[in-house]
Amino acid sequence: MAGQVYPEPSPELAHRRRELVPNTQAAFDAFSRQVFADGALDTKTKQLIAVAVAHVTQCPYCIQGHTKAAQRAGATAQELMEAVWVAAEMRAGGAFAHASLMIASLSEDR
Structure with missing residues (x-):
């Protein structure tokens, strides 16, 4: 990550984020799906x-x-x-x- 400001997205980072607060992540995922659905x-x-x-x-x-x-x-x-x-x-x-x-x-x- 030398020289990079942001880490590359990875399944490991996503898993860790979900693991830390799973219910909130699930709620955010559902919210996002609803927001971006056709309406x-x-x-x-x-x-x-x-x-x-x-x-x-x-x-x-x-x-x-x-x-x-x-x-x-x-x-x-x-x-x-x-x-x-x-x-x-x-x-x-x-x-x-x-x-x-x-x-x-x-x-x-x-």
């Missing part, structure tokens, strides 16, 4: 959202896993890249919008 939004759309959010939260595991899941659900490389651009704009937009807090905090008197 008002189809699975492909949900996976595109997940890829965009993963870029904002900067989770490398989520980026990799949801990119693959989105492709399995039929997402194209172009759709995935557009989702990332939406995430980038939203993140930048948040910083831009929060400038109003800074402006409101400016002191006329310094």
Whole structure:
């Protein structure tokens, strides 16, 4: 793992995580299955959202896993890249919008 920030995902790590708190892991797994099941939004759309959010939260595991899941659900490389651009704009937009807090905090008197 020298030089790596994150460990490579492995069955051993997944097993250990499940072993430490099995009921919570099982509940999370069920929650995840329900969230990503077809509903008002189809699975492909949900996976595109997940890829965009993963870029904002900067989770490398989520980026990799949801990119693959989105492709399995039929997402194209172009759709995935557009989702990332939406995430980038939203993140930048948040910083831009929060400038109003800074402006409101400016002191006329310094």
